[in-house]
Amino acid sequence: MSGVGPIRTADRATIEAAASRLKAGGLVAFPTETVYGLGADAANGEAVAKIFAAKNRPGFNPLIVHVRDQSEAAEHVRFTPPAEKLAETFWPGPLTLVLERRDDCGFSDLVSAGLPTAAVRAPNHAIAQNLLRAAGFPIAAPSANRSESVSPTRAVHVRESLGTRAGMILDGGACALGLESTVVDASEYPVRLLRPGGIPIEKLRAICECADDTREQSDRPRSPGRMLRHYAPALPLRINCENPPKGWAYLGIGPDRDHPLTKNLSEGGNLNEAAANLFAMLRELDKGEFSGIAVAPIPREGLGAAINDRLSRARTEPRQKRSRSD
Numbered sequence: 001m002s003g004v005g006p007i008r009t010a011d012r013a014t015i016e017a018a019a020s021r022l023k024a025g026g027l028v029a030f031p032t033e034t035v036y037g038l039g040a041d042a043a044n045g046e047a048v049a050k051i052f053a054a055k056n057r058p059g060f061n062p063l064i065v066h067v068r069d070q071s072e073a074a075e076h077v078r079f080t081p082p083a084e085k086l087a088e089t090f091w092p093g094p095l096t097l098v099l100e101r102r103d104d105c106g107f108s109d110l111v112s113a114g115l116p117t118a119a120v121r122a123p124n125h126a127i128a129q130n131l132l133r134a135a136g137f138p139i140a141a142p143s144a145n146r147s148e149s150v151s152p153t154r155a156v157h158v159r160e161s162l163g164t165r166a167g168m169i170l171d172g173g174a175c176a177l178g179l180e181s182t183v184v185d186a187s188e189y190p191v192r193l194l195r196p197g198g199i200p201i202e203k204l205r206a207i208c209e210c211a212d213d214t215r216e217q218s219d220r221p222r223s224p225g226r227m228l229r230h231y232a233p234a235l236p237l238r239i240n241c242e243n244p245p246k247g248w249a250y251l252g253i254g255p256d257r258d259h260p261l262t263k264n265l266s267e268g269g270n271l272n273e274a275a276a277n278l279f280a281m282l283r284e285l286d287k288g289e290f291s292g293i294a295v296a297p298i299p300r301e302g303l304g305a306a307i308n309d310r311l312s313r314a315r316t317e318p319r320q321k322r323s324r325s326d
């Protein structure tokens with residue numbers, strides 16, 4: 001194989017090898033027309049957890065899922081009429097649509113960080129498209145850089161930022177745009193711009209009404225953190241809990257303890273497996289006949305830091321039980 005270190009020239013054989021890697025639950029960095037992405041099988045929670053570990057993200061932000069086209073996306077998310085028009089106009093291209101997950105959505109819950117929506121986009125890049133075709137499934141991929149550093153627009157940038165953590169880096173030269181995709185929440189009407197990017201809002205507004213959620217509102221600028229809603233269960237949630245109250249579900253990790261767990265994030269104490277199970281298990285417990293959800297202490301090393309971050313954001317105790325819609 002050609003290339004330096006984990007960098008590989010993206011020919012037919014290396015794209016096949018990259019697809020095999022993805023099928024086996026591994027990571028592959030690949031070029032798109034915007035920036036390089038760090039990809040994993042979107043349906044495989046443990047593979048998606050590896051993305052967060054490699055990027056060293058302090059928390060679980062939802063990721064963009066790359067699809068071949070609108071019909072592949074429509075198998076997983078619900079297209080609204082404006083979303084259909086936007087996809088018809090701008091796909092393949094630098095537009096990401098946040099849409100409601102279908103009940104039979106095949107993406108892991110970790111991809112959505114537990115939210116009822118998922119972000120999808122069809123990249124306009126031959127290597128990305130060939131990889132999607134060779135894999136045969138949608139690929140979750142944030143920008144292929146360590147958290148808090150700039151997005152990579154060349155294969156060497158990926159290597160500098162992630163080194164061997166990227167697994168394999170498909171080299172497609174420089175990205176044509178070098179700027180991330182525009183992110184639009186099209187799950188409701190009117191659609192809302194969440195992140196400016198490759199496609200300017202004026203072009204979106206030529207297609208449908210589009211509110212700008214990135215602009216200053218009143219006297220305070222909106223922080224990216226406020227633009228993104230985070231998952232929180234409807235039941236009260238207590239963390240670092242050694243003694244679960246009576247009637248509460250008990251979520252934990254590792255081998256048995258004094259109090260039996262209702263659900264175990266990972267019997268073997270594997271934090272990667274725990275991350276992959278986190279949102280799905282919270283969701284399941286939230287639907288059960290419990291007075292609340294108590295979570296046992298979770299180790300803070302590796303992905304444990306992100307798990308703890310997410311749990312502390314989702315914590316509702318000692319607030320009142322809220323309605324599921326807020």
Ligand code: TXA
Pocket residue numbers: 032034035036037038061062063064094096098112115117118119141142143144179180181182183194195228229
């Ligand atoms: O150009 C791009 O978009 C690149 C290439 C690789 O496609 N990807 C990228 O991904 O920039 P990332 O993870 O760095 O940024 C994803 C953005 C974040 O701002 C995230 O908050 C938002 O999309 N996002 C993803 N899912 C969302 C959801 N369900 N609701 C709201 N925002 C979401």
Ligand code: MG
Pocket residue numbers: 142143151
């Ligand atoms: Mg990024």
